[in-house]
Amino acid sequence: MDFIQLAVPFFILAMVLELIYGIVRRRNTYRLNDAFSSLMLGILSQARKFIVLGVGGWIFAWAATATAIPQWPVDTPLTWVSAFVLYDLCYYWQHRLGHERQILWAAHVAHHQSEDYNLSTALRQTSTGFLLGWVFYLPLFVLGVPAEVVVTVGALNLIYQFWVHTQHIPELGWLEWVFVTPSNHRVHHAQNDCYLDRNYGGVFIIWDRIFGSYQRELADTPCIYGIRGPIKSWDPVVALTHIYRDMFNDMVRTRSGWDRLRVLWARTGWQPPDVRLRWPREKSDLSQFSRFDPEISLARQWLGGIQLLGATVFLVWGQLTPLPDSAYWVWWLVLLWTGVATAGWLQGKSYRTMLLLDGPRLVVIAVVAALVPLNPAAFTFAWLWLGMSFLILAWEHRAAVRDEPVSA
Ligand SMILES: [Zn+2]
Ligand SMILES: [Zn+2]
Structure with a gap:
């Protein structure tokens, strides 16, 4: 059963309520252009599933029949609870490397280009994550978690993440220690120096506390949302491809054969030294920050x-x-x-x-x-x-x- 499809009416209702709440409280966090761009990326990400099957699903189906790994029983709560927690640990590493390595960032960046932060940002999803993302969930299959359990807890993990994309909910006391919350996920979407590359958990924030990537939202540092190389575009093709395009340009331009390969697994933002000299990609200056917002009729x-x-x-x-x-x-x-x-x-x-x-x-x-x-x-x-x-x-x-x- 595709829980994400079932959740769509609730997503829409929640966005409408958030919009009305924001207008009534005079703190509206929506703009039509930005919400359009986010929701269009969500729509394309869902539609993609009907034209290209996930690489991971195919490999896992093969692995389950080709190997003799004993499967966990599906009918015990222990299976579901353990799989839910372990899935989130795999998600943490997928997400962390999704920021730290540019080949993975090229896919995940689509979730981060919005310079607003509201429930529509949650639906802003990539269409290319299926190419490499599955690698991080292989441990679950090696352990014998049945494919149907992985798919279901994966969908529940994604649905959980929806509600944390809002500016209207403040810090939530002790919950901040255990769960991903609106406050600690706002930090994840912020591009301020002190917030960059923090808080990768999907459901549990404990992984960030264990692996040293946690950052609390600070009262004196309001979040500036978006990415440091803003795309200044609402176009889904630009949003889905611009990092791949940058990587391709670097590979073509460098004269070092080794660096040409290194582009593929380098840290996000790395450029071959000879390319960096002539075509540097600089980070934007946040003291000059203003949101992309062209005026239209x-x-x-x-x-x-x-x-x-x-x-x-x-x-x-x-x-x-x-x-x-x-x-x-x-x-x-x-x-x-x-x-x-x-x-x-x-x-x-x-x-x-x-x-x-x-x-x-x-x-x-x-x-x-x-x-x-x-x-x-x-x-x-x-x-x-x-x-x-x-x-x-x-x-x-x-x-x-x-x-x-x-x-x-
Ligand atoms: Zn992220
Ligand atoms: Zn997010």
Whole structure:
């Protein structure tokens, strides 16, 4: 059973409640553009599971049949409790190396680019973690924890982490000693020098206390969220690939064959010395920090909101509707296109560019909605959504024509 799918309605409800609470208390922590970017990465991460099976799942299934490791009994609470705790220990090391080694950081960075901190940040997940992340859970299989138990406690671990992504809950007394909490996880997402690379636990913070990576949230040092090499983009492709791109550039540019290989397992931020001289990647200066927040028209904001709603419904529809493999690829590509194009609107790309980038997408969706047999609810939603999208596009068109320089 996929607990993460089941949890989605509760995630949405909790985000709405957090938003309302923030507005009522005059401490709103949401921005549409940043929340769009985070949720789009969450949507793509969930959709990925339908087009590429996890490498780990395949290897574990093979390992379970090819080896004679005795399996733990599934029907005793001891199995579940032990597996839950041991899973979190594996998670700690996956997460810690996910920050410390750049090949792993390239995947995990997607969770950290948000310069806001709210429940939508929790859903900001990578789409490439499945490539290497499974390595850290091999000890569980060697010990004989059944695959179904690993998958279930893994999902519960991820669901637990949702609630800690909020600024509205203060320190929680003795719980700070044992569990990952909003306060100690805020530290994990902060880029201040004293908070950098701290608090890696998923459910239990005890691992950080044992292995020396714990840091308390300090009253005189407010968290500055985000990463030290900000991407200044809402584009999911940029978010998912920029560290791989940096590594690739370093590998191509260096003249040292050894350093070319070293890029692959070096510490995060390391560059070959000859490349560093000519193309240094400097960390941003936090004393000058301001969040990426391009100004855009009201029409574009509405378009962003409507596209996010559409992508969410389209994700759930695809998850619930059995489709042929090739159709899942089309479904995933439409979601990706929606993410990239909507990011363009939210980043203030020119109206002409956006018409070329996004116009064909809406036409393709209209053609698909007309050709694919849909149930009445999906049909009604699809056409209402398309109608809204085209209407807002017309609104933006009027503004673009009005603002266009006469000489152009
Ligand atoms: Zn992290
Ligand atoms: Zn987090």
